[in-house]
Amino acid sequence: MSRTAFHDDADAAVAGVRDGDTVLVGGFGMAGMPVTLIDALIRHGAADLTVVSNNAGNGDTGLAALLKAGRVRKVVCSFPRQSDSYVFDELYRSGALELEVVPQGNLAERMRAAGAGIGAFFSPTGVGTPLAEGKETRTIDGRDYVLELPIKGDVALIAAHRADRTGNLVYRKTARNFGPVMATAAASTIVEVRAVVETGALDPENVVTPGIYVDHVLDLAAIREAVA
Amino acid sequence: MTTTSTIEHTDREPLSKHEIAAIIARDIPSGSYVNLGIGQPTLVADHLDADSGVVLHTENGMLGMGRAAEGDEIDPDLTNAGKVPVVETPGCSYFHHADSFAMMRGGHLDVCVLGAFQVSEHGDLANWHTGAPDAIPAVGGAMDLAIGAKDVLVMMTLFAKDGSSKLVPSCTYPLTGVGCVSRVYTDLALFEVGPDGVTVLETWSLTVDELAERLDVPLRRAKG
Numbered sequence: 001m002s003r004t005a006f007h008d009d010a011d012a013a014v015a016g017v018r019d020g021d022t023v024l025v026g027g028f029g030m031a032g033m034p035v036t037l038i039d040a041l042i043r044h045g046a047a048d049l050t051v052v053s054n055n056a057g058n059g060d061t062g063l064a065a066l067l068k069a070g071r072v073r074k075v076v077c078s079f080p081r082q083s084d085s086y087v088f089d090e091l092y093r094s095g096a097l098e099l100e101v102v103p104q105g106n107l108a109e110r111m112r113a114a115g116a117g118i119g120a121f122f123s124p125t126g127v128g129t130p131l132a133e134g135k136e137t138r139t140i141d142g143r144d145y146v147l148e149l150p151i152k153g154d155v156a157l158i159a160a161h162r163a164d165r166t167g168n169l170v171y172r173k174t175a176r177n178f179g180p181v182m183a184t185a186a187a188s189t190i191v192e193v194r195a196v197v198e199t200g201a202l203d204p205e206n207v208v209t210p211g212i213y214v215d216h217v218l219d220l221a222a223i224r225e226a227v228a
Numbered sequence: 229m230t231t232t233s234t235i236e237h238t239d240r241e242p243l244s245k246h247e248i249a250a251i252i253a254r255d256i257p258s259g260s261y262v263n264l265g266i267g268q269p270t271l272v273a274d275h276l277d278a279d280s281g282v283v284l285h286t287e288n289g290m291l292g293m294g295r296a297a298e299g300d301e302i303d304p305d306l307t308n309a310g311k312v313p314v315v316e317t318p319g320c321s322y323f324h325h326a327d328s329f330a331m332m333r334g335g336h337l338d339v340c341v342l343g344a345f346q347v348s349e350h351g352d353l354a355n356w357h358t359g360a361p362d363a364i365p366a367v368g369g370a371m372d373l374a375i376g377a378k379d380v381l382v383m384m385t386l387f388a389k390d391g392s393s394k395l396v397p398s399c400t401y402p403l404t405g406v407g408c409v410s411r412v413y414t415d416l417a418l419f420e421v422g423p424d425g426v427t428v429l430e431t432w433s434l435t436v437d438e439l440a441e442r443l444d445v446p447l448r449r450a451k452g
Contacts, residue, residue, distance in 0.1 A: 080365075124333065128406035179324065
């Protein structure tokens with residue numbers, strides 16, 4: 001019996017999120033965005049959150065809605081400014097939101113390091129730029145590097161294509177993006193999947209995220225059936 | 229008398245953005261793994277021969293990215309780095325974000341084509357932030373791309389809308405990367421930049437001497 005918990009209720013899936021948590025949120029644009037879990041987190045009411053995600057919300061839904069509800073203290077992301085990021089833009093300009101901009105590859109690698117037990121790493125990305133100011137640098141074998149620290153989440157909210165009953169995950173196309181890395185980097189990983197399949201139905205050779213990283217699975221198909 | 233291999237195409241107008249893209253495509257070796265930055269660099273894909281064997285990388289986790297998707301091909305799970313829906317090509321592969329940037333940072337990509345606000349004569353790049361006090365900083369993958377590929381090519385107009393040159397002695401905008409650019413493709417000229425400064429490889433609509441009068445950086449002709 002897997003220790004992964006399976007839910008057909010989004011509110012139950014996010015019930016463990018606490019005020020002040022660092023929440024890793026998957027997705028690149030809308031691909032891989034855990035929209036149902038974010039909506040549940042808004043209903044849940046946890047506040048004073050630090051959100052780590054590639055973007056800072058689009059339009060009025062998902063991450064933008066979480067920001068608009070005033071639940072987020074700080075955003076750590078690579079690309080907050082987009083044509084439809086007006087919710088973030090307004091909060092940031094009014095001083096209501098702290099922002100840490102991180103180069104996209106460093107963002108991914110800092111979470112990978114957290115998940116892999118690496119204390120810090122030297123990255124060539126950002127050397128000599130404003131984003132390296134105040135950070136330790138070192139020349140190794142003639143090349144300059146910046147010291148980057150891990151980003152560890154209390155919680156990760158991600159989306160995958162399928163989970164089996166052991167918690168193994170597969171993704172679909174570029175919706176994979178940050179999911180596998182975030183799943184390793186959080187104390188508790190919560191995944192929404194389009195469908196849960198029986199253990200054994202996923203080819204072990206094709207599993208991308210092994211169930212050891214997966215704490216809660218929300219089965220979107222079960223929700224749809226319940227509504228129907 | 230020194231010989232030069234710099235080619236001056238004085239009998240024509242400046243290059244259009246599509247013509248710049250075609251020149252870049254001409255210079256990308258067949259079989260290269262290539263990342264095309266968001267915006268104008270994506271035009272380069274339209275000029276790559278189908279049999280060139282060039283494989284496109286998109287930093288959100290794919291090698292073998294195809295053209296923009298149309299109609300029923302549109303799949304929300306399959307987009308490029310600009311979040312535009314695209315299609316697969318035979319032999320494509322998917323991987324997560326940390327692997328995608330490891331591939332870049334680890335020096336496995338051959339070529340990256342980026343836009344720029346400014347490039348310095350020594351190859352410093354500024355393309356992520358104007359430094360305006362009210363601007364919201366957003367870097368995306370620009371800094372990772374700038375230091376990642378073996379060859380970083382810049383595609384830009386040589387002069388900004390206000391008439392100032394974007395090829396400068398040193399960048400006044402916040403830097404994206406230091407000494408990372410190898411070539412600058414513009415509407416008026418193709419430059420090589422680096423530790424030794426600027427070499428003009430090709431011009432369009434004007435001569436190297438005419439170009440030198442309009443720029444604040446020393447220009448050299450390519451050695452014959």
